[in-house]
Amino acid sequence: MAKTTLQDVAREAGVSLATVDRVLNGRAGVHARTVERVQSAIDRLNYKPDRLASRLARGRDYHFEVVLPTGANDFMRLLEQEFRDTAERYMHERVRITFTHVDVFDGEALATALERLPADLDGVAMVALDHPAVAEAVNMLTDRGVTVVTLVSDLPGTRRAHFVGIDNYAAGRTAATLLGRFLGHRSGKVGLIAGSLSLRDHIERQYGFEQVVQREYPDLEVLPIREGRDDDDRVERVAEALLADHTDLVGIYNVGAGTAGIVAALDRSGRAREVVFIAHELTPPNRRQLIRGTIDALINQDAGHMARSAARILLAAREGVPIVPGQERIRIDIFVRDNVP
Amino acid sequence: MAKTTLQDVAREAGVSLATVDRVLNGRAGVHARTVERVQSAIDRLNYKPDRLASRLARGRDYHFEVVLPTGANDFMRLLEQEFRDTAERYMHERVRITFTHVDVFDGEALATALERLPADLDGVAMVALDHPAVAEAVNMLTDRGVTVVTLVSDLPGTRRAHFVGIDNYAAGRTAATLLGRFLGHRSGKVGLIAGSLSLRDHIERQYGFEQVVQREYPDLEVLPIREGRDDDDRVERVAEALLADHTDLVGIYNVGAGTAGIVAALDRSGRAREVVFIAHELTPPNRRQLIRGTIDALINQDAGHMARSAARILLAAREGVPIVPGQERIRIDIFVRDNVP
DNA sequence: CTGAAAGCGCTTACAG
DNA sequence: CTGAAAGCGCTTACAG
Known part of the structure; x- marks a missing residue:
């Protein structure tokens, strides 16, 4: 069975490509009757958009910021290196990942750093300190339309989109x-x-x-x-x-x-x-x-997995596609001398 | 810095898009001098092709076969379910994954099944039995141009492309x-x-x-x-x-x-x-x-990880893009009652 | 509220 | 051995 395309849906619904696109991406300004017709065509054909084509067409660059502790310990250095490797690969897929370092033990400093992040940011992945000012800053970022994921240590009760770490x-x-x-x-x-x-x-x-x-x-x-x-x-x-x-x-x-x-x-x-x-x-x-x-x-907690997971989650959020929950669950790894890689 | 495109490379090398494409994908029939010029332009600009665009342009469907034991135990059923979930997601990305079941304890039967696989297959992921006829069949598939990865149990010494499993x-x-x-x-x-x-x-x-x-x-x-x-x-x-x-x-x-x-x-x-x-x-x-x-x-050994990894590896092999080794390493998970998900 | 057309960055026939 | 043009499946201005 050949792939169903936007074309097929447009023909089936008797509208243009642009209109199907509007319905698909929930853009305003389409007559309710038209929405319905398109939606039913989508359902009938079991149409799912081609993510590759959609990313290409959008031609949009995403920008994510990773916030890590300064004076970092070995694990944090490892995590940063994994994020840098991930950034390197995403660079060629129109995703830019940049870094900020803050003293992780200083809640006010972390909150201030978050507030000062560039306004055009799409997402933030951050190691959180449990501090009211930090929670406040996370909510502010979210309200501004930035997707926030917490790393390693969570901030439940805030409007962060996801926690990347272990239980x-x-x-x-x-x-x-x-x-x-x-x-x-x-x-x-x-x-x-x-x-x-x-x-x-x-x-x-x-x-x-x-x-x-x-x-x-x-x-x-x-x-x-x-x-x-x-x-x-x-x-x-x-x-x-x-x-x-x-x-x-x-x-x-x-x-x-x-x-x-x-x-x-x-x-x-x-x-x-x-x-x-x-x-x-x-x-x-x-x-x-x-x-x-x-x-x-x-x-x-696997640093490579966490970095890749954070990047995937941020990107999925911005593209409006679902994540695969099993893939994003960070496991509690146990190592004895025999199963170390 | 904006993304470097094929266009940029073509301009820099003073050739057409088609020629850059030929060099990039190692297609024959390009003058050595031209190859060199293009290659040097690629290096100078640090150009990496856009995988999304390339997949879209190729417009080609990939077909992978997953070979699993019949009368399977719980783990194999889990693994199959994960492959089915993966298949469902890849369906909308021009990748078709189908299944074959064979008695895993019968080497001849497994070898025969492998030999009978459709000729247009791109890749096979299989649970291997250590048997000369199976090894032979794997080599035959590889020679036919099919990418083979072994699952759970390896067949070292054959020309399989990768082993997806633990040490x-x-x-x-x-x-x-x-x-x-x-x-x-x-x-x-x-x-x-x-x-x-x-x-x-x-x-x-x-x-x-x-x-x-x-x-x-x-x-x-x-x-x-x-x-x-x-x-x-x-x-x-x-x-x-x-x-x-x-x-x-x-x-x-x-x-x-x-x-x-x-x-x-x-x-x-x-x-x-x-x-x-x-x-x-x-x-x-x-x-x-x-x-x-x-x-x-x-x-x-995480069944979900293995299924996703096998699919990623097969696809990467066919697209000619590298894998991320750390992401494809299947870990030896240890579970005690406290860290089970 | 809706559509025709251009374009995202590649690849693929088809000419030459 | 090389290039111009069409097209992959979407999205985005721009008209109307």
Whole structure:
């Protein structure tokens, strides 16, 4: 069966191409009776527009902005690199992707940066901080007609179009199950380190983790969470104190970044073998420590997938075509030394 | 910067559109000097053709065939459904995807089916059996100009264009690590069940599994592998015998399908809690047993990702455009009850 | 409110 | 060996 085209629909409805186009794209100024006639022809022929032709004909450039943290950690650098690769490919398809860097721990600064984004923007993909000014800026952008997707950490309750990231509660629960199972029936204390308690993803992971430990592993005691600002040095000092304070520490879950700091502290303490250590993100150094055995398991969100997904979602939104939900679901990857790529 | 077009290149090289097109697509009959001039203009302008326009202009329909096993197990049904969804979407982009079913355990039958495929086919995606006649048929198709990708189980040494699936050695190693770590320091016997020893993916998983157990978990003894033909009933009887023969069985790794049979045998034996059980594929029943706790971990290859990847790879091959390697790498997913979607 | 015509960036016969 | 022209299936001004 040959493809049904706009031509076919126009003939079937007894109108011109332009009119079918108007109906198809919901443009105003068509008589209700005509709309109906065209619509019924479309239905009768099971017509779907050719996306390729429509993009070509529109001949329009899309412009998306990616907002990432400055002074970024390894994961954020990875994510940026993936966005740059994606940008490179989209460049030849009339899509321009540019970058802005902002201090992710400063809500006001992030909000200001968002407000100052060029007015002709089609879409924004951003790592969000859970802060009222940021939420406000996201809603303002949306009202201005810009499509916004959140990355890594969500802003529910705002009018962002989509969240590109994992279910962080589930990620925390996953970490707890791995830690609990790897410990077998050992009992003892478990230390948690987060970047900041105003990062929604960190809070959610912590919550999920504690929930599972309490319910499933009563022999484990979760110590109060400590903050390390996702910075290797600070995290190292926090881990050092944790190890010194608790000689019966059997596990560490690093909710955020700065994993290299924990590795250093564990190495120095000579307790790397006995402490089960779960961390996030398959960065090159983390990968090395996983294979070496200091990290027992990594939980990952695929940076390449996220970058491609964000770009696809923004583009689909602007073109008015649906997304494939399964393709845009970011999985909670678990890596042990044997399944790392 | 506006997009560079064929027009620009033609002007820069001082030739017509048609000639640039010939050089771009490597068509014969262009003077070497002209080729050079055009090539240098392309390089100078960093020109990349607009894939959308080129597809539109070619106005050509692609036809791909997906070859799947008959009497399929849950995973294969899942995979087929994902291919059907993909087919539905591609239908409106001038790509037709049709299906053939063959007994996956019968090499001759599979080879015959491949040989009988319509001559105008552009590509084939197939679940391969490791059999000389199948390898031969794959090479024949390739020589005929058909692009072949293997699915799930590879046929290395043939001229297939790509393998869409996971590294099955690594999957086996991953299963062993999870089993070993979940067992803590318990010692005992571990049972392996495979579908068939002429399925390359099964052999590879077994090999990877045994390698890690021998090297890392000397307290575990891997029993000789048993075959269950990926059939629930047969697998159930095999598992039953395994449990009866070895009262000190501490772990089971199901290399292939038929997992429901093992669940039934474990339930009946009353030893479901104490035996650590690792299986493959996140099918609906497996998902249920994972959450229930009878299955301790699942190793998965994402069916949706595989179907989309196979289609993208076939299309890219026919259009002569490159793929994005990271996007086509099928990951070895690990699922515990907490990170299932 | 509706239509004829030009054009998006390529490819494909057809001439020469 | 090379080029002019038509066309792929849409969208967009421009008329009316």
